[in-house]
Amino acid sequence: xxxxxxxxxxxxxxxxxxxxxxxxxQAARAAGKGPGRERDLVKQSLKAAAAGLLAWSVxxxxxxxxxxxxxxxxxxxxxxxxxxxxxxxxxxxxxxICAGTLLASGxxxxxxxxxVALALSLPPLMLLANWPRxxxxxxxxxxxxxxxxxxxxxxxxxxxxxxxxAALGAVVGVAVNAxxxxxxxxxxxxxxxxxxxxxxxxxxxxxxxxxREGDWDEQTxxxxxxxxxxxxxxxxxxxxARSWSRESLRLTYGxxxxxxxxPSASTVPPEDEDRRWSRVVGNVTALVRTLAVTVDERRTPxxxxxxxxxxxxxxxxxxxxxxxxxxxxxxxxxxxxxxxQPARPALEELHERLQEGLREHARHGAGPAAVLGxxxxxxxDIWAETxxxxxxxxxxxxxxxxxVRQ
Numbered sequence: 001x002x003x004x005x006x007x008x009x010x011x012x013x014x015x016x017x018x019x020x021x022x023x024x025x026q027a028a029r030a031a032g033k034g035p036g037r038e039r040d041l042v043k044q045s046l047k048a049a050a051a052g053l054l055a056w057s058v059x060x061x062x063x064x065x066x067x068x069x070x071x072x073x074x075x076x077x078x079x080x081x082x083x084x085x086x087x088x089x090x091x092x093x094x095x096x097i098c099a100g101t102l103l104a105s106g107x108x109x110x111x112x113x114x115x116v117a118l119a120l121s122l123p124p125l126m127l128l129a130n131w132p133r134x135x136x137x138x139x140x141x142x143x144x145x146x147x148x149x150x151x152x153x154x155x156x157x158x159x160x161x162x163x164x165x166a167a168l169g170a171v172v173g174v175a176v177n178a179x180x181x182x183x184x185x186x187x188x189x190x191x192x193x194x195x196x197x198x199x200x201x202x203x204x205x206x207x208x209x210x211x212r213e214g215d216w217d218e219q220t221x222x223x224x225x226x227x228x229x230x231x232x233x234x235x236x237x238x239x240x241a242r243s244w245s246r247e248s249l250r251l252t253y254g255x256x257x258x259x260x261x262x263p264s265a266s267t268v269p270p271e272d273e274d275r276r277w278s279r280v281v282g283n284v285t286a287l288v289r290t291l292a293v294t295v296d297e298r299r300t301p302x303x304x305x306x307x308x309x310x311x312x313x314x315x316x317x318x319x320x321x322x323x324x325x326x327x328x329x330x331x332x333x334x335x336x337x338x339x340x341q342p343a344r345p346a347l348e349e350l351h352e353r354l355q356e357g358l359r360e361h362a363r364h365g366a367g368p369a370a371v372l373g374x375x376x377x378x379x380x381d382i383w384a385e386t387x388x389x390x391x392x393x394x395x396x397x398x399x400x401x402x403x404v405r406q
Contacts (some may be wrong), residue, residue, distance in 0.1 A: 012047070012132070012192070027249045038115055040183065040185075043183075043184060044079060044128070045079065046182055047176055047177060047181065048075075048076050048079035048173075048181070049052040049076070049173055050071075050176060051072075051075040051076060051078075051079050051173045051176040051177070052072040053072070054172055054176065055071035055074070055075035055076075055168060055173070056072040056076065058167050058168065058172065059071035059168055065159060065161055065164075065165060066158075067158065067161035067162045067164075069165075070097075070162055070165035070166045070169060071165040071166070071168045071169035071172065072169060073169060074093060074094075074097075074165075074166050074168075074169025074170050074173060075173035075176070076169055076173070077089075077168070077173070078090050078093065078169070078174055078177070079173050079176060079177045081183055081185070081244075082183055082185070082244070082248040082250070083174070083183070084247050084248070084250040085247065086173060086177045086178070089135070089136075089173055090174050091169040092133070092134045092135050092137035092138070092165075093137040093140050093170065094166055094167060095137075096128070096129075096134055096137050096140040096144070097140055097141070097162075097163070097166045098163060098166075099125065099128060100121075100125055100140065100141035100142060100144030100145040100148065101148050101159055101162050101163060102159070103121045103125060103141075103145060103186050104117060104121045104144070104145035104146075104148040104149050104154070105116075105148060105154050107120040107123075107149075108148075108149060108154045114149050115147050116144070121145045121149070122145060122146075125141045125145050125360075126142050128141050128142075129141055141399045144162075148162065151230065153183060171392060183246050183248060184248045184249065185241070185244045185248040188241035188244060188245065189238070189245050189268050189269060190268065190269060191328055192234065192237050192238040193269055193273055193274070193330050194327045194328075194330035194331045195234060195237055196231065196234045196235060196277050196281070196299030197277065197323050197324070197326040197327035197330060197386075198323070198327035199227075199230065199234055200231060200277070200280055200281065200284060200320075200323045200386075201320040201322075201323030201324040201327065202227075202320070203224070203227045203228065203231060203288075203320075204284065204316045204317070204319055204323060205316075205317060205320040206224065206227065207287070207288065207291070207313075208313040209313070211291075211309055211310070211312060211313035211316070212309075212310055212313040212314075216291075216295065217295055218292070218295050218296065221291055221292035221295055222292070224288045225288055225289070225292060227288075228281070228284055228288050231281045231285070232281065232285070235277070235278055235281050235400065238274055238277070239274070242274060259295070269330065276385050277370075277385075278386055279381070280323075280382055280385045280386060283382045283385070287349050287375060287378040287379065287382070290371065290374050290375055290378065293374070304357070304371060304375075308354065308357035308358075308360075308372065311350055311353055311354050311357065312354060312372075312375060312379070315347070315350045315351070315354065315383075316362045316379060318350070319344065319347075319379065319386060319387065322383075322386045322387045323386050326386055347387060351380075354372075354376055355376075357372065358372050358373055358376060367400040387393040
C-alpha cells in the first residue's frame with residue numbers, strides 16, 4: 001500500500017508545484033504587460049532591496065559602524081505598502097528595538113550572565129510584544145534582546161551604536177518609500193467596484209435562467225445563496241480597498257505623485273458608489289432569500305408560476321445587463337456602455353405587465369400575490385440603483401415608474 005500512496009502523494013506534490021510555477025509565470029507576464037498589482041509588487045520589492053543596500057552603504061561602508069547590520073535590517077522591513085504605514089511602523093519598531101536593547105543590557109549588567117539575562121528580559125518583552133500600540137512590530141523587542149545578549153557586545157557604546165543604526169535604517173526605509181515611486185493604491189477601488197457590478201449581473205442572470213427554465217429547487221436556491229455570500233465578500237474587499245486607497249494618499253508629497261504620474265484621488269469613483277452597490281447587494285440577497293423561502297417545504301409561501309414568472313425572469317435578466325454595463329463604465333469601456341445599455345422602455349413595459357400579473361394573482365389568493373409583490377419590490381429597488389435615468393448623464397439614478405409601493 002505504501003507504493004501507490006507514495007506515488008499519489010508525489011503526484012499531488014507535482015501538481016501543486018506545477019500550479020505554483022504557472023501562477024508565478026502568469027504574475028510575471030502581468031507585471032510586464034502593464035500597471036497592476038503584480039507590477040506594484042515588483043516595484044516595492046526592488047525598493048526594499050534598494051533601501052537595504054543604501055542603509056548598508058551608509059552605515060557599513062561610509063560610517064564603518066560595527067553595528068551596521070541593524071540599519072539595512074530595519075530599512076528593508078520599513079518599505080511598506082503605504083508611506084503612512086512606513087512612518088507608523090518606523091515609530092513602533094524603533095520603540096520596540098529601544099525597549100529590547102535597553103532591557104537586555106540592563107539585565108546583563110545586573111546578572112552578568114547571558115542565560116540569566118535572557119530569563120529576566122524575555123518574559124516582560126514578550127508581554128510587550130502583545131501591546132496593541134506596537135502592533136506587529138512588538139515582536140522586535142524580544143528578537144532585539146536575543147540579538148543583543150548573544151552578540152557578545154553589551155556595552156554602552158554597543159547600545160548606542162545599535163540604537164543609532166536602527167534610527168538610520170528607519171530614516172532610509174521611510175525616505176526611499178516616500179521619495180521613490182510613492183505607493184498609491186487607487187486602482188483597487190475601481191477594480192473591486194467593477195468586479196462587484198459584474199458579479200452582481202452574473203448572479204441576476206443565473207437566477208433569471210433558473211426561473212425561466214422552471215427547474216429550480218432548494219439546492220438551486222442554496223447555490224444562489226452561496227453566490228450572494230460571494231458578493232458580500234467582494235463588498236468587504238471593496239471596503240478594504242477603499243480604506244487602503246485613503247491611507248495611501250496620506251503623507252505622500254503632491255509634486256512627487258505628479259512626477260511619477262500617479263493617478264490623483266479624483267480618478268477614484270466616489271464613496272457614494274460603494275454605498276450604492278452595498279444597497280444593490282443587499283437587495284439581491286433579499287431577493288434570493290425570498291425565492292429560497294418559496295421552495296422550502298416547511299414554509300407556506302408559494303412562488304408565482306407560468307408566464308408571470310418568465311416575465312420576472314426577463315426583468316432580472318435586463319437588470320443584470322444593466323449591472324454588466326455599469327461594470328463596463330467603471331472599467332472605462334464607454335463604447336461598450338453606450339452599445340449595451342438595456343432599453344428603458346422595455347423595462348417599463350415588463351414592469352407594467354408584471355403589475356397586471358400581480359393584480360391577477362391577487363384575485364386568486366393572497367399567498368402567490370404576496371410573494372410576487374415582494375419579488376417585484378426587490379427588483380424595483382435593484383432597478384432604481386442600476387438602470388440610468390434618461391437624463392443624458394449616464395448616472396444610475398432612475399426611479400421606477402408606477403412602482404408597486406405606490
